[in-house]
Amino acid sequence: MISIFLCLAGHLCRSSAAAEPGREPDWDKAGEEAVSHLSGYLSTDTVNPPGNELNGATYLAGLLAAEQIPYEIDEFLPGRANLYARVAAQIPEAQRTKPICLVSHIDVVTAELDKWQEGRGPLSGTVAEGYVYGRGALDMKGLGLIETMTLIWSKRLDISLKRDIILLAVADEEIDSLGMRHVVEKRWADFGCSHAVNEGGMGIQGLLFEGQTAWAISTAEKGVLWTRMIATGQPGHGSTPRPGMAPEKLHRAVEALYQYRPKPRIGDQLMEFLARAGAERGGVLKGLLGAPATVRMLLTKRLMSNPVTRAGVTDTIHVTGFGGANEPNVVPSEVWANIDCRLLPGTTPAMMLDRLKDLTSDVPDIRFEVLSEKESNTSPWEDPFFDALASNLVDGRAGHFAGPVLSVGFTDSLFLRPLGVHAYGIAPFEVTGEDMEGMHGHNERVSTANVRDGLRRLYRAVMQVSAQ
Numbered sequence: 001m002i003s004i005f006l007c008l009a010g011h012l013c014r015s016s017a018a019a020e021p022g023r024e025p026d027w028d029k030a031g032e033e034a035v036s037h038l039s040g041y042l043s044t045d046t047v048n049p050p051g052n053e054l055n056g057a058t059y060l061a062g063l064l065a066a067e068q069i070p071y072e073i074d075e076f077l078p079g080r081a082n083l084y085a086r087v088a089a090q091i092p093e094a095q096r097t098k099p100i101c102l103v104s105h106i107d108v109v110t111a112e113l114d115k116w117q118e119g120r121g122p123l124s125g126t127v128a129e130g131y132v133y134g135r136g137a138l139d140m141k142g143l144g145l146i147e148t149m150t151l152i153w154s155k156r157l158d159i160s161l162k163r164d165i166i167l168l169a170v171a172d173e174e175i176d177s178l179g180m181r182h183v184v185e186k187r188w189a190d191f192g193c194s195h196a197v198n199e200g201g202m203g204i205q206g207l208l209f210e211g212q213t214a215w216a217i218s219t220a221e222k223g224v225l226w227t228r229m230i231a232t233g234q235p236g237h238g239s240t241p242r243p244g245m246a247p248e249k250l251h252r253a254v255e256a257l258y259q260y261r262p263k264p265r266i267g268d269q270l271m272e273f274l275a276r277a278g279a280e281r282g283g284v285l286k287g288l289l290g291a292p293a294t295v296r297m298l299l300t301k302r303l304m305s306n307p308v309t310r311a312g313v314t315d316t317i318h319v320t321g322f323g324g325a326n327e328p329n330v331v332p333s334e335v336w337a338n339i340d341c342r343l344l345p346g347t348t349p350a351m352m353l354d355r356l357k358d359l360t361s362d363v364p365d366i367r368f369e370v371l372s373e374k375e376s377n378t379s380p381w382e383d384p385f386f387d388a389l390a391s392n393l394v395d396g397r398a399g400h401f402a403g404p405v406l407s408v409g410f411t412d413s414l415f416l417r418p419l420g421v422h423a424y425g426i427a428p429f430e431v432t433g434e435d436m437e438g439m440h441g442h443n444e445r446v447s448t449a450n451v452r453d454g455l456r457r458l459y460r461a462v463m464q465v466s467a468q
Contacts, residue, residue: 024459025153031452035132037063038145038451042134043125048107050079053171053179056106056141057083060148060169067152071167076182081106083169084190087154089161091468098194099164100385100466101421102151103412104144105173105180105199108136115442122444130448137446139439140199143427144169146455147197150462160468166191173412180412184419193421195385195465197458198413200425201405203393205432208277215393215402217386218425220269220378221410223343225352226371229253230336233365238329246324246335246365253360254319254337260359262314264300265344270312271295272381273403280401311408315352316342338371342408349373374410377417379424386424388464392457393428428457 046056057073064071064085071085083106089096111122120126122135136142151167168191170179183191200218207214231253233246271292278289288294303309310316317339324335341352353368360366380386381404390402413423429450438444 023157025157027452027456030149030153030455031448034146034149034451034455035127035448037149038132038137038142038446039125039127039134041125041141041145042132042136043123045123046107047110047122047135048172048174049110051107051172052079053106054079054081057081057169060106060144060167063148063152064167067155069151069155074182074187076171076186077178080171080178082171082179082183083167084187085148085151085167087151087161087165089164091162095162097163097466098192099166100462101166101168101191101193101196101416102147102462103168103170103196103198103416103423104140104147105171105412106141106144106169107172107174108139108141109174109440111135111444112442117443120443120445127448131445132448132451133443133445135444137438137444138202138427138429138431138435139444140427142429142446142451142454143199146428146451146458149455150459153459154463154466159463159466161466162468163466165462165466166193168196170412177412177415180415184415188419193416195383196413196416196421196423197385197389197462198416198423198425199411199427200407200413202427202436203400203430204436205430208274209281211399212277212280213400213430214273214277215390215400215426216273216405217381217389217393217402218407218411218413219381219386219404220267220345221376221407221414221425223345223347223349223376224372224374224410224414225339225341225343225349226373227339227341227353227356228336228369228371229257229339229356229360230334230367230369231363231365232334232367235333236331238327238331244364245331246333247331249363249365250322250335250337253363253366256360256363257317257319257339257356260317260355262316264304264310264313265346266292266296266300266303266313267345267406269378269381269404269406273405274299276401276403280399308408311342312406313344315344315347315355316340316408317352317356318342339368343376345376345378345406348375374414377414378406379417379422383422385422385461385465388461389424389426389428392461392464393426395457428454 075081120133172178201216203215231250
């Protein structure tokens with residue numbers, strides 16, 4: 001592990017801006033600066049695999065160095081690095097509230113370069129027509145950059161803090177969460193945050209009702225069971241089909257999994273989210289969506305009819321790929337299928353593994369190899385930081401509401417909550433369905449207005465719970 005400490009001596013760094021203590025930035029100018037820095041961050045190659053998050057950590061470190069903010073680049077594997085930075089409270093340590101962590105991941109997923117608009121590729125960082133283009137604009141260099149700028153502005157404005165504000169930009173969230181695992185297993189004593197903001201939700205226009213923006217703040221995430229279902233049998237020649245060969249057994253086992261019919265469970269987060277949506281609409285909808293029995297009676301069928309909403313109310317079993325084949329004329333003795341199971345609160349990986357075994361019990365010579373497992377976990381939404389996020393996202397605007405949701409995917413917050421951290425997932429960007437298609441897709445982008453307004457929303461929420 002290589003740890004690099006820079007910007008500890010004043011003569012090494014110069015602040016790039018100054019402002020009177022206690023005042024907010026000029027948000028238009030702050031937004032322009034953030035857009036410029038995001039453009040540079042998006043053009044920094046941190047595609048995973050292989051990751052090379054050291055590149056991104058070094059880029060962010062340069063922004064911190066200019067502000068005389070101490071930071072550490074923690075290269076825990078060659079080229080795989082986390083970045084840590086802190087703006088400390090100015091009161092005695094014994095009087096401080098526990099720190100708040102601004103969490104992001106530096107790595108981004110791969111992209112098909114030839115499918116992106118010319119001049120607006122995944123590593124371009126191009127600013128055009130009111131957008132910043134690049135892989136990670138929404139997932140999640142955009143949030144990581146405005147978290148960095150939130151830290152910077154708290155230092156520039158010399159805000160009197162009652163708690164430390166810590167930046168955690170980590171490696172490898174998109175594949176194995178090696179960066180956050182390293183933080184939790186090796187470095188957590190250095191941070192000990194009580195609260196964290198991370199990815200997990202956004203403001204989505206028209207999610208439930210036309211003309212309404214729903215700010216979905218993730219307070220919980222589904223658990224995970226990744227397993228390999230393996231079938232074995234006698235090998236043979238492809239010219240002579242025989243019963244009981246491994247591929248035939250695997251086919252039968254997969255068909256058995258497709259017969260799985262999960263029972264829906266509408267959790268507390270969704271009930272609260274719908275109640276807040278109804279309260280914003282008012283009238284009859286307020287009463288209907290505020291009554292759990294009515295929601296279950298009227299909406300369960302609708303929730304189950306859409307793959308996206310069905311995933312939010314059921315344990316899911318998803319066959320995601322196959323392997324083990326050799327040449328077309330050779331029947332191998334072993335073939336397998338990858339299974340991705342996502343689990344509601346209350347369903348453990350062990351319970352789901354038993355369910356898989358029961359579903360395939362009529363097929364001989366099937367076994368399961370667990371690849372990864374993690375239980376669902378949750379944070380309370382009756383919390384001052386959740387309230388600060390929600391109020392600043394909505395900002396008193398008609399047609400907006402914010403509420404808790406269960407994320408059907410998982411983020412690095414899954415590793416923080418067992419440590420007692422109240423972790424909330426929200427990128428403070430208001431997006432359309434078209435914008436969302438860019439995440440892990442083509443032409444990923446974020447509007448410059450969102451960068452500006454997102455910085456303002458996040459900064460105000462963090463200051464609301466951190467400033468004296």
